[in-house]
Amino acid sequence: MYQEERLLSILDYLKENKRISVEQICSLFNISRDTARRDLVKLEEESKIVRTRGGALLPSIHTEIKNYSHRLNIVSDEKKVIGKKAASLIYPGDRIILDASTTVQSCAEHINNTECTIITNSINQAEVLSSNSNINIQLLGGILEKEHRYVYGSSVIDKLSEYNVDKVFIGVVGISESGLTIAHEEDGAVKRKMIQQAKQVIALADNTKLGNTDFFRFADLQDIDLLITDKTPPQAFRELLHKHHVELLTAEINDQGDE
Template structure:
């Protein structure tokens, strides 16, 4: 096998297993330790890996979070079907919290016009729900994060502590064995308080968020009751959810009829 072919195979192994050792390269490709080390050096020079003692790992991936308006323009079919499934869990007389994410907005857009109370720190969710006469809206006041269109700060957290609700619907940038993560600390602090005030915690995440760990962790998996996603996760991820007693709802069966 030529070196170029071997380097591609090493990267494929890393994508599946996160790390590789010199011994594994020797065993997998029947090469000497010197050859394996040269492969690692070459990949490091190309900035494809990070060299570790005795092997290599993939570099961390920074997940750029576009501003809210840009994300709204890219709301996918997956988010819409997740939103539809989530909205079906909101019943008459429920008191719920909706956070400020585009996936949760897909839920807000599909909530039935029924008598219920929605508490939110999202000016977008409030605007969407204002067209539903039966829905009572409590908009949390605080500092406006203009780019991502959510309200945050001590006043938001303090006001949240006064509410005790049936359900909270939370969007994430990543959900993994590290728990729930988000890009911005001020957003995460509010989400953490929202979770504390709810009897049932429902996380909305399309399949690209599964197994991802982003910058700021705001909750552990044992705090989550339900995960709604669009595709059946991998077996290891399903085992992770089972370990923490997280109920999995896959919304792909609801795809038909969503526009």
Template sequence: MYQEERLIDIVHYLEAHRRISVDELCERFNISRDTARRDLVKLEDRNAIVRTRGGAILPSSHSEVLDYTNRLQTVSKEKKQIGTRAASLIQEGDTLILDTSTTVQACAKAMDGLHLKVITNSIHQAEILSEKPHIDIQLLGGRLQKEHGFLYGTSVIDRLRNFHVDKVFIGVVGLSANGLTIAHEEDGMVKRTMMQQAEQVIVLADHTKIGVTEFFQFAELKDVDLVITDHPPDQDFQQLLEKHQVDLLVTDEDPIDYWS
């Protein structure tokens, strides 16, 4: 195999597995350690990898977190499918917590015809739900994050601790082996408390969030009961969910597939 072909294969491997060691390079491509190191140096020079002690990882990539109005314009068909499927799990009389994400907003829009009690720190979710006559809304008061339209701070967290609900619906920027992550710490602290107050924790994450790690970790995978996404994650991530006893629901699979 020519070096350029090998370099392409190394990057493809990293895209699937996130990291590779020099020993794995030697075994996978039947090359010497010196050759493996030269390959990594060349890839690092191209900014394709970050060299680590004993191997390499992909460089971090952080997509810009748009303000809420701009995120609304990018609510995809996949997010709407996830939100609709999440809403189908809600039963008459349920008590719920909704966070601030646009995927959870799609769930709020799909809540029709049921008598529910909903707690949220999102002024946008509250506005949507206010048009639904059978839903009782508790809007948590606190400091307003104007750009993204959510309330946060100690008053929100203290108020949350007075409630116990059936289900919480949580959105993320990243869902990976590093847990549930988000760009804003103040939002993450509220999400963490929301999860602690619910019998069932349901994470809504389209496929672009899987394998991503953002700035602030607010929970671990073991804290989640169910993940709803639009495409099946790779086998490694499915095994990771299974290890932590997290159920998986994929909207483009028919029938819906849960862990046995």
């Protein structure tokens, strides 16, 4: 095997296993330790790995969180099908909290003319719902985060403490063994309070969010009751959910005739 082929294979291994040792490289490709080290040096020079004592890791990648309008323009079929499934769980008379994520906005867009009360800190969600005459909308007041279109601050958290609701729908940037995470602490603080005020906590996350961990943890896995996603997660992730008593609901695109 040529070096370039080995380098690609090493990167593939790292994507699956996160780390690799010199001994593993020698065993996988039947090469000497010196050759394995030269391969790692080459990959490091190309900024594709981080060398460690005895092996290598993939470099950390922090995904930039685009502003809300940009994220709305690229709302995926996955988010739409998750939103539709989530909306089907809202019944007449329900009292609901919707957070300020684009996946949760997909839920708002799919709510039928159901008589219910919805509390939100999202000016976009309030606008989407305002055309529905049967929905009573409670828009929380506070500091406006202009780029991401949500309201936050102590006044929001204090007002939330006055409400007791049936369900809350929460979006995430990452959901993993580390819990539910988000990019911005002020957003996470509001989500945390929303969770505390609901009888049932429903997290909405497309498959790209599963197993990821972002900057600020606002909830533990055991704090949620149901996860709605678009693809059946790997067995290890399903076992993680089962361990923390989280129910799983999969809304696959192929199962939705009009998606």
